[in-house]
Amino acid sequence: MDHFQSAYQEEKERLDRTLRDIDNQLRALRSIPVYTGHDFTEQVLEAGRESHRQQLERSIREPYFGRLDFEEQGKEAQPLYIGKVGVGDQDGGKPVVIDWRAPVASLFYSFTGGDSAAYEAPEGLIEGLVYLKRNIVIRKGILERVVDTYNKDSEGPAVSDEFLVYRLGENKDNRLRDIVSTIQAEQDLIIRAARNTALIIQGVAGSGKTTVALHRLAFLLYQYKEQIKAERMVIFAPNHMFIDYISEVLPELGVGDIQQSTFGDWAARVLGLDQAPTDGPESLARWFDGGDKRGDASKDMELPGRFKGAIAFKSVLDGYLEEVESGCVPELDFEPWDGTKLSRQTIVEWFEGEYRHYPVARRKERVLARIHRWAEMELKKSPSAAALKERKKKAQQREKAYAKKWPELEAVALYKGLFHSVSAKAKTSSGHDLVFGIPKEIVKETQTYLKKGIIQEEDLAALLYLYSRIHEIEGNMTFDHVVIDEAQDFSPLQVAVLDRFVRGHSFSILGDLSQGIHYYKGVRSWNEMQALFAPEETAYFALTRSYRSTMEIIDFANEILKRGVGTELLAVPVFRSGEPVRLKPAAEEVRLAAISDVLKQVLSGSHRTIALLTRTMEEAEQLHAYLNEAGMGANLIGGDQRRYTGGISVLPVYLSKGLEFDAVIVTDVDREHYGPGDARLLYVGCTRALHELWLLHGQDLPVYVPGPQEDTGTAV
Numbered sequence: 001m002d003h004f005q006s007a008y009q010e011e012k013e014r015l016d017r018t019l020r021d022i023d024n025q026l027r028a029l030r031s032i033p034v035y036t037g038h039d040f041t042e043q044v045l046e047a048g049r050e051s052h053r054q055q056l057e058r059s060i061r062e063p064y065f066g067r068l069d070f071e072e073q074g075k076e077a078q079p080l081y082i083g084k085v086g087v088g089d090q091d092g093g094k095p096v097v098i099d100w101r102a103p104v105a106s107l108f109y110s111f112t113g114g115d116s117a118a119y120e121a122p123e124g125l126i127e128g129l130v131y132l133k134r135n136i137v138i139r140k141g142i143l144e145r146v147v148d149t150y151n152k153d154s155e156g157p158a159v160s161d162e163f164l165v166y167r168l169g170e171n172k173d174n175r176l177r178d179i180v181s182t183i184q185a186e187q188d189l190i191i192r193a194a195r196n197t198a199l200i201i202q203g204v205a206g207s208g209k210t211t212v213a214l215h216r217l218a219f220l221l222y223q224y225k226e227q228i229k230a231e232r233m234v235i236f237a238p239n240h241m242f243i244d245y246i247s248e249v250l251p252e253l254g255v256g257d258i259q260q261s262t263f264g265d266w267a268a269r270v271l272g273l274d275q276a277p278t279d280g281p282e283s284l285a286r287w288f289d290g291g292d293k294r295g296d297a298s299k300d301m302e303l304p305g306r307f308k309g310a311i312a313f314k315s316v317l318d319g320y321l322e323e324v325e326s327g328c329v330p331e332l333d334f335e336p337w338d339g340t341k342l343s344r345q346t347i348v349e350w351f352e353g354e355y356r357h358y359p360v361a362r363r364k365e366r367v368l369a370r371i372h373r374w375a376e377m378e379l380k381k382s383p384s385a386a387a388l389k390e391r392k393k394k395a396q397q398r399e400k401a402y403a404k405k406w407p408e409l410e411a412v413a414l415y416k417g418l419f420h421s422v423s424a425k426a427k428t429s430s431g432h433d434l435v436f437g438i439p440k441e442i443v444k445e446t447q448t449y450l451k452k453g454i455i456q457e458e459d460l461a462a463l464l465y466l467y468s469r470i471h472e473i474e475g476n477m478t479f480d481h482v483v484i485d486e487a488q489d490f491s492p493l494q495v496a497v498l499d500r501f502v503r504g505h506s507f508s509i510l511g512d513l514s515q516g517i518h519y520y521k522g523v524r525s526w527n528e529m530q531a532l533f534a535p536e537e538t539a540y541f542a543l544t545r546s547y548r549s550t551m552e553i554i555d556f557a558n559e560i561l562k563r564g565v566g567t568e569l570l571a572v573p574v575f576r577s578g579e580p581v582r583l584k585p586a587a588e589e590v591r592l593a594a595i596s597d598v599l600k601q602v603l604s605g606s607h608r609t610i611a612l613l614t615r616t617m618e619e620a621e622q623l624h625a626y627l628n629e630a631g632m633g634a635n636l637i638g639g640d641q642r643r644y645t646g647g648i649s650v651l652p653v654y655l656s657k658g659l660e661f662d663a664v665i666v667t668d669v670d671r672e673h674y675g676p677g678d679a680r681l682l683y684v685g686c687t688r689a690l691h692e693l694w695l696l697h698g699q700d701l702p703v704y705v706p707g708p709q710e711d712t713g714t715a716v
Ligand SMILES: Nc1ncnc2c1ncn2[C@@H]1O[C@H](COP(=O)(O)OP(=O)(O)OP(=O)(O)O)[C@@H](O)[C@H]1O
Pocket: 164, 167, 168, 177, 179, 182, 183, 184, 187, 203, 204, 205, 206, 207, 208, 209, 210, 211, 212, 512, 515, 547, 548, 657, 658, 659, 660, 687
């Protein structure tokens, strides 16, 4: 028997034993009658049994995916089997399968060859030797594949990528998948990082940022089960379709209960707005469908989104709040009926004295309640029943009128107040660019919107900041951990505001500056985010390997970045080779027909998900109509899409962010469609492809697109 056969045989026997063991445990559990009574202790025990049953039922389909033979110093070597959930033996003693999140399992991921290995356990650093690292594929209880990634006794001592490459070569459906069997060492470090840290992760396209973030949630929940609740963790994603795309992997990882939201939806909930003013289809089209409407990226702080997201804007808001607070108590005594007065000075003493520690809205509430109590005491001194009645009526009216003289302490009202007062100042301050620290143009534009009752997405961070300063943030509004995906599109103020809602700065902030296509609002450097935290509260990681696309696709996309943006943040491919990138010339008049020809060719292969990426929404609609008429059923994806169903999708390139497809066809790659500022956009489009990438182009390729003759693995 050769090595592979004997390894297979060995694993087959071991699998049979494990399945028998799990089956016995399941039978034993099922034989206990389900408790449906009212005894609390019994109910808790029953819930425990139910969750154990569910875990075993999952385990019996795929009990483990890896094996690591480890010899702890001073002990005997033993094989450890690692699975998505841990399984103890029947007597609850030795583990049969170790949970992938357990400390010892970290060796399976962090070991990259060498003479010794170590992992961090609660009792300290454990050192030893690794003899074998083996990937095992089991589907529905059947052993399908055994691949040794490291074997101390064999010739080549380095850990091989063979199994990873096999996994990456698979086709994708419409869902993000878990990667527990092939987590890489650089990813594992992030997944297992300590809880109370704001992690900032710069990861190139396809480096697994989204995937890693979800695994990190699963790890945190396992490691800190006593302190963290799934319902108190949240993922902020750019849109609803993206949430749909990631949602299936969550229960698979055992974190089905976590919250998933867009920033806009969450903000609207906190602020009590009827609707979330997100980057809706119209505003996206405004930024992406035409060149000249997008503002000048070089005048950074004159872009409203950049200005309103900057930490400097927080100082403006603070200044305004101070003004409001100091003018809060109306400039008059309170007189509930003629002849009885509560002096303004006493009211100010209450407001600034005893209640000083409360947020201002609460202070107002408390002071008004106290004034009411004071009036009631005074009423008791009334000389007759008739006078009492008369005074009571008066007091009610005057209390109401007096309360109205206080400023309205709600976020939206205050924000309007700020722009109203600034805009009044703007009219009189000729020649100055800044009014109260705000650029004049921004004052004008915002005031116009606010007058119409429109709150824009870029206003939300400021509104939430005001909210968090004037109200108490109650326990049920706080988060145990916050994930921000596509964080390059977030502003520093958004993160600073979120920090007020998060316990212990527990953040995973992930993004890619090279994909910063919302430059009118996002960050330009991660320093902007890091500066929000004390050095000991934050950590920075960079992921440079890209797992999604073939080498040919990554080399091609890198070239676009190099020429168009001049960035250093280039992806390093995993050694997985595929088809060359194809550039196909197609004149404007025949482009639709050419696209459908290419699509037919791609469809003849084995791919399951295919995307056609147009430059604008309008072009996506045209192409979609054309394809449907030609009998090729495709899904059109628009900005307000809630579901992603896979198959053939037609969408504008800016909506493809975060998604991936087996094959991608980018249409209209010419200078007219992709101007000098669009290299990042095209980069995003190209890096959505796993296996196959096509570009259809007109006469003039954008300057940053390597031509067909150049050596980046492209073909005509
Ligand atoms: N360790 C891994 N093993 C197997 N597949 C992996 C691994 N890491 C990432 N992948 C795969 O690479 C692809 C990209 O992952 P993901 O979407 O999480 O990356 P990303 O960094 O968020 O990408 P982008 O920024 O381009 O949207 C996914 O198909 C994911 O399953």
